[in-house]
Amino acid sequence: MSKKRFRENVRNQLQMKDKERVKEETEAVQNRLFAHDVWQKSSVIALTYAVGDEFPTKQIIEQAFNEGKRIAMPKCVPETKDMRFYEIEQLDQLEPSFFGLMEPDPDQCKKIVRDQIDLLIVPGLVYDRKGYRIGFGGGYFDRFLAGYRSFDTVSLAYREQLAAERFPNEPHDQRVNFVITADEVIECQ
Template sequence: MEDEIIQCKKSLRKKMLEIRRSLSEDIKASESKTIYQNIINSDYYRNSNLIMAYVSLKDEVQTLSLMKTVINDGKKLCIPFVCDRSGIMIAAYIEDLSDLVIGEFGILAPDSNKLRIVDPKKIELILLPGVAFDYAGHRLGMGLGFYDRFLSKAISAKLVALAFSCQVVSDVPSEAHDYVMDYIVTKDCITDCRAGKI
């Protein structure tokens, strides 16, 4: 059964990555802008002082404006930092986007020589990327398990997924170790995964 779920995940991941990567720049920019507005106007954003966000890849919901706003609003911002290829991920504070450098994986990350590590238990809000989501809050990531391992320590955080409309599907296969999102934010709505659309 477990092998079957893993194969279903691989198949869905391949399909959804193709769809996400085929989106035009205009669609990605437009949807990202509306998602940004939905987040900064939400109660869970207003009520959080320590926020973890991801540095977006070019085919993900864009987070540059969001990270700037977190800093400008006087909140504390932390960013994922992958320690090595064994799958260990930590969170590190940044005070300005200029603190980010090109990391080991070719994407912007906190400078490994200046890391200020965050206690995951103190993070109040985590904004997550993903490949696919369903309205029950199941998330399909890239399959490396970085977030699942990290989230086991972030016991107080609200988990909020950022998704293009095309990334929300009827059902995402899940396993016992997979974390369920509290909210999914698209351009069309904010879904409270425990209670339905709001």
Template sequence: MSKTELRKSMINILKNMNAEEKLEKSKAISQNAYTFIQERGYQSVGIVLPMAIEYDTWGLIDLLLEKGIEVYSPVCNYTDKSMNFHRLNSRDEVRKDNKNIPIPDPEQRVNNNIDLLVVPGLIFGPTGYRIGYGGGFYDRFLTTFNNDTVSLIFSDQIGDTIIDSHDLPVDYLITEDRTFDVKSVRVNEE
């Protein structure tokens, strides 16, 4: 299968997940992610605002804001395919960009050196490589990002990936069931 075929297949799986089961799994992912963040003492987190078919990040975002952890969300520049992470203080600040994607207020402070970056995607392999949506925004951003990375996913999203030379892996995967230190797996395989 090609990356395009794998994307389509996973999008179909995610679209057809039972709504109640998806909600329960999302709550478990949020709790596991919050515990992970708290245990490691991260003070700032970069996280995408929720998209319809993925894990709903609002549960975690609300918890982080409530606990005083700084939250930053991406605003994309579609011309040069770059992105910057702007401070998010509440749901009231959320807008839609020209592609109807939810974004924080672009006037808010930028911080591209957050302690932990939550990287979205569709399919993740056991060593942290992922298949995203094909835009390349996160792969570009990750080339200069040196702090920890994590992906918050349903266990259904772990599967076969195709790794291209420009792809960059995440350090951790968190599902509704467990946390995977995939960076250690890569180091042990070298």
């Protein structure tokens, strides 16, 4: 099955999911994340502000702020398909960007370099047990994750997002260290 087909199947399953079940599963995944060592030992957490089909991150950002952790969020550079991370201190430092994304306003935030990040929460749509993911098609995270990494990587997923079968991987695809679902923490590397 193609990546496009995997994306379509998972999107359809997520749209049909019962809202109460989504709420319960979201809470269970977040609790597993907050209890995990990678969260506990991290002081700078990088993640996106979730939109659309992405696993919700607003409560994760708020929890990080409550625990005194620093939050870094990416600003995409479409011309090069790169990301630059900026520290936000409050959610109103985000601004609408292309494709309906919410990204940090560089005029209000200071830049964060790769070595300052302790934990990167990597978005996606479909995951396998080896840590490979099918994202939303831009390749931004695969480019950022290629090469040297001084930080842990985690993806958060609903049960429907964990693929039962292998999906196509390409040489540039990058794995995450952990996939966290409501049922388990999958150590991938």
